Amino acid sequence: DTAVSQTPKYLVTQMGNDKSIKCEQNLGHDTMYWYKQDSKKFLKIMFSYNNKELIINETVPNRFSPKSPDKAHLNLHINSLELGDSAVYFCASSQGFSATGELFFGEGSRLTVL
Amino acid sequence: AQKITQTQPGMFVQEKEAVTLDCTYDTSDPSYGLFWYKQPSSGEMIFLIYQGSYDQQNATEGRYSLNFQKARKSANLVISASQLGDSAMYFCAMREGPVTNAGKSTFGDGTTLTVKP
Numbered sequence: 285d286t287a288v289s290q291t292p293k294y295l296v297t298q299m300g301n302d303k304s305i306k307c308e309q310n311l312g313h314d315t316m317y318w319y320k321q322d323s324k325k326f327l328k329i330m331f332s333y334n335n336k337e338l339i340i341n342e343t344v345p346n347r348f349s350p351k352s353p354d355k356a357h358l359n360l361h362i363n364s365l366e367l368g369d370s371a372v373y374f375c376a377s378s379q380g381f382s383a384t385g386e387l388f389f390g391e392g393s394r395l396t397v398l
Numbered sequence: 399a400q401k402i403t404q405t406q407p408g409m410f411v412q413e414k415e416a417v418t419l420d421c422t423y424d425t426s427d428p429s430y431g432l433f434w435y436k437q438p439s440s441g442e443m444i445f446l447i448y449q450g451s452y453d454q455q456n457a458t459e460g461r462y463s464l465n466f467q468k469a470r471k472s473a474n475l476v477i478s479a480s481q482l483g484d485s486a487m488y489f490c491a492m493r494e495g496p497v498t499n500a501g502k503s504t505f506g507d508g509t510t511l512t513v514k515p
Contacts, residue, residue: 315501325437325487327505340502374443381501383431383493384450389443 287311290375290390297365298398304361305393307375313388315339315381316358318350319374321392327374333358334381362395370397401425402492404506411480412514418465419475419509421490429495432473433503434464438486446488449473477511485513 288309295303309316317340318330332340333352347363358375375390403422411417423432434446449457449464457464465474477484490506 317503325508327489327508329502329504332502372441376443378501383427383429383495383501384448385431385493386433386445386448387435387443387491387503388445389435392441392443394441 286391288375288377288388288390290373290393292393293391294394294396296396296398299365299367301365302361302363303365303395304359305373305375305395307358307360307390309356309375309377309388311377311379311388313377313379314355315378316352316355317376317378317387318358318360319376319389321372321374323371330373331358331360332381339381365395365397367397370395401504402490402506404490404509406509407507408510408512410512410514411477411484413482414479416476416478417480417511419477419488419490419511421473421475421506423471423473423490423492425471425492425494427494431493432464432466433491433493434462434473434475435489435491435505436486437489437508438483443489447475480513482513482515485511487511 290307315334317332331350336352352358372392376387378385430451432449436444447459447462463476487508491503493503
């Protein structure tokens, strides 16, 4: 039983299209995140939600819109895709947002924009 | 200023030997956590080890230990008895307290470790 699962694992799409990535965790955690890993493997946080409320929004273009329908789910919708959006997007979860507690990552969703 | 610095883009180690991956951090928050994650070529992120800022002893998890030097703001990962399966990218990360940073984890640029047979 996968703890943090993301779908789809791969997306290939044209510039200008809209796409969504879904994430679900069955760990009972109350905090979920989206991270972007670029082609140089740099990992950068995009968003964080705690109990469905947005707590971190890291100057991400407003083409990116996260949605958390409940604390077990965090989805990412991207409008008007650009070439620079090509990356691996990781969903993660943790219990709370204190300084302790590791992140549990999903397998990643590789987005390729042509 | 970079909060997490990993100065070794790539490292090589002979199988069965020990290797140290460097990590320095910068924070003014007295409460923080330091983490190491492994990313093999298959792409998943695997948590390895955690050290809390108030922990007096260095963390250990099997073949992994964290050499925590608070005054120097360093949190180096030591892998003992390297195995071929240890070949991967390793990320150092820091979480500051909820007041400072809402528990955001900041990652270093990573170190690619190659274990030679």
